[in-house]
Amino acid sequence: MDRALGLVREVPDFPEPGVLFRDLSPVLADAAGFRAVTDAFAAALPSGAGAVDTVVAIEARGFLFGAALATAAGLGLVAVRKPGKLPAVADRVTYDLEYGSATLELPADTLAPGSRVVIVDDVLATGGTVEAAAGLVERAGATTAVVAVVVELTALGGRSRLPGGADFVSLLSV
Ligand SMILES: O=P(O)(O)OC[C@H]1O[C@H](OP(=O)(O)OP(=O)(O)O)[C@H](O)[C@@H]1O
Numbered sequence: 001m002d003r004a005l006g007l008v009r010e011v012p013d014f015p016e017p018g019v020l021f022r023d024l025s026p027v028l029a030d031a032a033g034f035r036a037v038t039d040a041f042a043a044a045l046p047s048g049a050g051a052v053d054t055v056v057a058i059e060a061r062g063f064l065f066g067a068a069l070a071t072a073a074g075l076g077l078v079a080v081r082k083p084g085k086l087p088a089v090a091d092r093v094t095y096d097l098e099y100g101s102a103t104l105e106l107p108a109d110t111l112a113p114g115s116r117v118v119i120v121d122d123v124l125a126t127g128g129t130v131e132a133a134a135g136l137v138e139r140a141g142a143t144t145a146v147v148a149v150v151v152e153l154t155a156l157g158g159r160s161r162l163p164g165g166a167d168f169v170s171l172l173s174v
Pocket residue numbers: 058059060061062096097098102121122123124125126127128129130158
């Protein structure tokens with residue numbers, strides 16, 4: 001796992017001046033690294049009464065880790081998307097990012113009320129994205145049981161915006 005996380009690349013001033021971008025492309029490109037991250041997410045999921053039944057993955061980079069986890073853990077996946085991509089939208093939310101603002105949409109007829117979900121993304125920065133996704137989950141009548149990210153940027157304080165009661169899994173805190 002240390003080797004996998006050592007592959008995370010730091011890119012200064014991307015996508016705009018002042019942002020130190022954490023690029024996980026080299027982790028994805030490394031077979032053992034991608035497998036290690038996927039296995040760590042799967043191992044962190046609760047079992048028994050608190051088990052999750054659905055992965056909610058956030059476009060775009062969250063799709064990659066979310067899909068791998070869903071397959072490894074035998075779970076279905078709900079792809080929460082950027083605007084204009086879905087033909088049938090159940091709900092949408094607009095929120096602020098570290099750089100700019102964004103909207104997320106929940107596909108219709110995917111997330112059943114009562115579901116217990118794990119939200120997956122690559123990076124937790126300000127926490128706005130996960131907070132927005134968790135809002136969609138809650139409004140659908142489902143529960144966010146776990147939030148799983150590969151990298152947490154602690155200086156941006158995103159942890160304070162996680163949904164109450166959810167477990168938090170972060171493989172690398174920087
Ligand atoms: O905690 P936050 O401050 O909300 O930031 C984290 C989000 O920012 C990035 O997504 P981005 O919108 O850049 O999109 P991408 O995955 O499509 O590249 C990242 O993949 C997270 O989704």
